[in-house]
Amino acid sequence: xxxxxxxxxxxxxxxxxxxxxxxxxxxxxxxxxxxxxxxxxxxxxxxxxxxxxxxxxxxxxxxxxxxxxxxxxxxxxxxxxxxxxxxxxxxxxxxxxxxxxxxxxxxxxxxxxxxxxxxxxxxxxxxxxxxxxxxxxxxxxxxxxxxxxxxxxxxxxxxxxxxxxxxxxxxxxxxxxxxxxxxxxxxxxxxxxxxxxxxxxxxxxxxxxxxxxxxxxxxxxxxxxxxxxxxxxxxxxxxxxxxxxxxxxxxxxxxxxxxxxxxxxxxxxxxxxxxxxxxxxxxxxxxxxxxxxxxxxxxxxxxxxxxxxxxxxxxxxxxxxxxxxxxxxxxxxxxxxxxxxxxxxxxxxxxxxxxxxxxxxxxxxxxxxxxxxxxxxxxxxxxxxxxxxxxxxxxxxxxxxxxxxxxxxxxxxxxxxxxxxxxxxxxxxxxxxxxxxxxxxxxx
Amino acid sequence: xxxxxxxxxxxxxxxxxxxxxxxxxxxxxxxxxxxxxxxxxxxxxxxxxxxxxxxxxxxxxxxxxxxxxxxxxxxxxxxxxxxxxxxxxxxxxxxxxxxxxxxxxxxxxxxxxxxxxxxxxxxxxxxxxxxxxxxxxxxxxxxxxxxxxxxxxxxxxxxxxxxxxxxxxxxxxxxxxxxxxxxxxxxxxxxxxxxxxxxxxxxxxxxxxxxxxxxxxxxxxxxxxxxxxxxxxxxxxxxxxxxxxxxxxxxxxxxxxxxxxxxxxxxxxxxxxxxxxxxxxxxxxxxxxxxxxxxxxxxxxxxxxxxxxxxxxxxxxxxxxxxxxxxxxxxxxxxxxxxxxxxxxxxxxxxxxxxxxxxxxxxxxxxxxxxxxxxxxxxxxxxxxxxxxxxxxxxxxxxxxxxxxxxxxxxxxxxxxxxxxxxxxxxxxxxxxxxxxxxxxxxx
Numbered sequence: 077x078x079x080x081x082x083x084x085x086x087x088x089x090x091x092x093x094x095x096x097x098x099x100x101x102x103x104x105x106x107x108x109x110x111x112x113x114x115x116x117x118x119x120x121x122x123x124x125x126x127x128x129x130x131x132x133x134x135x136x137x138x139x140x141x142x143x144x145x146x147x148x149x150x151x152x153x154x155x156x157x158x159x160x161x162x163x164x165x166x167x168x169x170x171x172x173x174x175x176x177x178x179x180x181x182x183x184x185x186x187x188x189x190x191x192x193x194x195x196x197x198x199x200x201x202x203x204x205x206x207x208x209x210x211x212x213x214x215x216x217x218x219x220x221x222x223x224x225x226x227x228x229x230x231x232x233x234x235x236x237x238x239x240x241x242x243x244x245x246x247x248x249x250x251x252x253x254x255x256x257x258x259x260x261x262x263x264x265x266x267x268x269x270x271x272x273x274x275x276x277x278x279x280x281x282x283x284x285x286x287x288x289x290x291x292x293x294x295x296x297x298x299x300x301x302x303x304x305x306x307x308x309x310x311x312x313x314x315x316x317x318x319x320x321x322x323x324x325x326x327x328x329x330x331x332x333x334x335x336x337x338x339x340x341x342x343x344x345x346x347x348x349x350x351x352x353x354x355x356x357x358x359x360x361x362x363x364x365x366x367x368x369x370x371x372x373x374x375x376x377x378x379x380x381x382x383x384x385x386x387x388x389x390x391x392x393x394x395x396x397x398x399x400x401x402x403x404x405x406x407x408x409x410x411x412x413x414x415x416x417x418x419x420x421x422x423x424x425x426x427x428x429x430x431x432x433x434x435x436x437x438x439x440x441x442x443x444x445x446x447x448x449x450x451x452x453x454x455x456x457x458x459x460x461x462x463x464x465x466x467x468x469x470x471x472x473x474x475x476x477x478x479x480x481x482x483x484x485x486x487x488x489x490x491x492x493x494x495x496x497x498x499x500x501x502x503x504x505x506x507x508x509x510x511x512x513x514x515x516x517x518x519x520x
Numbered sequence: 521x522x523x524x525x526x527x528x529x530x531x532x533x534x535x536x537x538x539x540x541x542x543x544x545x546x547x548x549x550x551x552x553x554x555x556x557x558x559x560x561x562x563x564x565x566x567x568x569x570x571x572x573x574x575x576x577x578x579x580x581x582x583x584x585x586x587x588x589x590x591x592x593x594x595x596x597x598x599x600x601x602x603x604x605x606x607x608x609x610x611x612x613x614x615x616x617x618x619x620x621x622x623x624x625x626x627x628x629x630x631x632x633x634x635x636x637x638x639x640x641x642x643x644x645x646x647x648x649x650x651x652x653x654x655x656x657x658x659x660x661x662x663x664x665x666x667x668x669x670x671x672x673x674x675x676x677x678x679x680x681x682x683x684x685x686x687x688x689x690x691x692x693x694x695x696x697x698x699x700x701x702x703x704x705x706x707x708x709x710x711x712x713x714x715x716x717x718x719x720x721x722x723x724x725x726x727x728x729x730x731x732x733x734x735x736x737x738x739x740x741x742x743x744x745x746x747x748x749x750x751x752x753x754x755x756x757x758x759x760x761x762x763x764x765x766x767x768x769x770x771x772x773x774x775x776x777x778x779x780x781x782x783x784x785x786x787x788x789x790x791x792x793x794x795x796x797x798x799x800x801x802x803x804x805x806x807x808x809x810x811x812x813x814x815x816x817x818x819x820x821x822x823x824x825x826x827x828x829x830x831x832x833x834x835x836x837x838x839x840x841x842x843x844x845x846x847x848x849x850x851x852x853x854x855x856x857x858x859x860x861x862x863x864x865x866x867x868x869x870x871x872x873x874x875x876x877x878x879x880x881x882x883x884x885x886x887x888x889x890x891x892x893x894x895x896x897x898x899x900x901x902x903x904x905x906x907x908x909x910x911x912x913x914x915x916x917x918x919x920x921x922x923x924x925x926x927x928x929x930x931x932x933x934x935x936x937x938x939x940x941x942x943x944x945x946x947x948x949x950x951x952x953x954x955x956x957x958x959x960x961x962x963x964x
Binding site for chain 2: 083086099102103105106109110111112113114115116117121122123124125126127132145147148152153157158161162165166167168169170171172173174175176177179180183184187195196197198200201202203204205208209211212233234235236237238244245247248361362366367368369377380381383384385386387388389390391392393394396398399
């Protein structure tokens with residue numbers, strides 16, 4: 077028997093002191109109908125009844141600053157997205173086996189944000205389905221089964237994709253043809269060692285180990301901000317040599333943009349562009365429809381020339397007319413509200429603020445960021461760089477008391493995961509930084 | 521090299537005679553961006569711009585009677601569902617890691633439609649994800665890998681689920697631990713043979729064959745109207761002995777209700793109830809949110825007692841507050857508009873009408889039905905019962921010319937698949953029967 081599944085910032089149902097009668101009832105009824113796989117956030121679970129922009133509100137009307145949710149990327153309940161969903165729901169909600177203008181318009185628009193070698197898109201409802209489809213295509217095209225992932229990767233929840241998600245823990249076995257490599261972590265790399273070269277060498281070693289076992293390489297998948305590995309964003313370009321090694325060995329490189337995609341990194345629409353690499357496939361999801369279930373795979377057309385001819389793929393709800401209307405509006409709003417620029421601008425401002433807080437704080441090992449995806453790496457000792465997950469969780473829960481929503485990530489859960497909706501302003505950043513400063517001071 | 525993927529009622533891009541310039545442009549642009557996996561329905565693809573109730577409309581305002589789409593189960597653009605989606609989208613669209621009343625209310629309501637031994641529900645976005653999760657749970661609980669499916673089953677599109685979907689054709693290999701059995705087809709069973717006993721014997725043979733290979737049985741999954749196997753609905757009770765064999769061998773039985781569920785069969789909310797069986801898990805999808813991407817697995821709580829403790833499962837969009845609002849309204853409308861009764865009533869009326877058309881028509885081998893899921897089995901010869909898929913597709917395309925939307929199913933594509941939205945009325949049935957009668961007369 078293995079231990080219970082651990083979840084960073086998960087609520088412990090055994091610790092209910094301080095919860096109201098109503099919260100206890102909700103928790104108990106929820107557990108009764110949904111069973112034990114469903115986890116809640118926080119020592120004191122949150123209960124929201126409405127949300128708007130970067131704010132979520134509880135029943136008493138208290139406003140919580142959302143520094144965590146990336147799904148409502150253009151802001152909770154953005155009026156243009158709400159209008160698009162409402163309008164399209166009242167007109168037509170149907171599937172892709174009838175002709176339709178809107179899916180073509182959206183697909184062209186989406187593809188125009190990619191390098192020209194990535195010319196086709198296929199749609200699913202979730203990031204997990206998108207990764208699963210990218211795996212199917214990669215394995216079909218290469219004839220291989222082997223996949224390389226980073227040591228604490230999370231790519232999704234289907235049978236096949238959970239085998240590529242070591243962050244799920246030892247109760248979810250990795251696939252026998254799945255090999256892990258340490259994520260490129262400049263902070264914890266020996267001084268003087270080139271993190272990109274180290275990473276490429278680890279990837280090459282995995283390729284060699286597979287070959288030794290007679291496993292043919294299909295490819296590698298990596299989150300372009302390495303979110304679950306601890307938000308590892310620097311140096312730019314650190315994936316390039318590893319991607320080259322994979323492609324040289326006949327494998328495909330899949331950029332997982334479920335976390336960084338859609339302008340968040342501030343430099344470019346897609347995280348892989350920061351690293352100057354040319355992925356063969358790109359998977360995207362969470363922010364794509366501002367909460368409507370839509371996700372997708374963008375790829376080289378030659379990868380599906382044969383697959384698509386021989387294998388039909390029909391995702392009933394995938395890219396239905398309502399989800400496409402939401403997704404189109406998200407792209408429109410990103411452009412019209414110049415959210416890419418906002419991510420660069422407010423991201424840099426947040427980064428400077430975090431650097432200031434970190435400067436004289438022995439609890440903070442490093443601050444890392446790419447636009448509005450930022451991480452603060454807590455350590456027990458700046459010299460040993462030993463991760464301090466317990467401290468990070470204290471920070472997360474103290475911030476929740478101060479009505480700031482945030483979480484943590486990394487193998488040890490020691491990295492504050494700062495990932496607000498994209499319209500986050502400098503005023504919001506000031507509010508957040510001020511609450512964080514208080515928290516760090518109080519916790520000592 | 522294997523042949524091109526065949527799809528029943530698929531558009532052939534090589535046959536474009538008679539299409540308008542605008543249709544040709546849409547088809548070409550669509551293919552350009554989406555690639556070859558995306559198929560269209562009909563020799564002459566359809567293009568709709570709005571829909572309401574059981575009608576879909578093209579740009580010229582022509583009304584098409586929808587006798588095919590089961591996703592908009594309470595009718596296209598049902599005003600109460602539209603209102604629920606619009607209202608909730610404007611208030612809060614968030615995930616299941618915060619407390620929320622609506623998911624509890626809906627889950628209790630949904631579970632109240634099931635026998636009491638099925639006490640837990642988990643949510644996904646698609647039927648494929650629901651089947652994939654049911655597989656994961658079944659394999660974890662039993663420690664087995666082996667699954668039994670019917671010979672032309674379709675259960676979904678993830679890597680794991682496509683291995684259980686022989687209807688995808690020979691280009692999609694079945695899993696090595698997946699065994700197929702002939703579907704119980706009373707019409708083509710030898711006279712005097714008991715179809716239920718025959719089916720149970722086939723299932724037992726598959727169990728024995730697995731054991732001989734050292735494959736431990738995890739379970740069996742079957743669509744409760746065997747839609748892709750040809751809409752095999754009779755006799756009621758025909759699954760009982762097979763289910764008993766699976767459960768006696770330590771396997772779990774998964775009822776796939778993606779097609780029949782949510783009142784369509786007229787007798788009961790769920791297709792398995794017609795057959796008097798007690799499944800261990802039930803998967804549902806398509807009609808659940810009237811087009812919003814929501815699906816789920818209902819199951820025995822003991823199946824996830826350990827799985828849920830050791831393995832966390834978080835589906836970002838699964839059961840988000842907007843999808844739950846849609847799903848709740850679907851359940852409410854099914855009750856308030858007495859759609860279960862309508863399925864029984866109009867289903868029986870349709871059945872009588874189809875029986876009348878079949879009586880003196882040598883093209884029709886058999887009519888089968890369960891409520892508003894009906895099939896008309898076309899044959900080349902009533903004596904040999906040889907399926908006539910070409911004729912069925914002629915009927916489908918001729919009906920499309922007459923502005924009636926329908927398709928076909930079965931191994932040979934010879935079974936007219938009659939599956940309208942649930943508020944289909946007797947007047948709609950008269951309209952359909954009249955168009956079908958004309959079509960059969962014209963085609964001879």
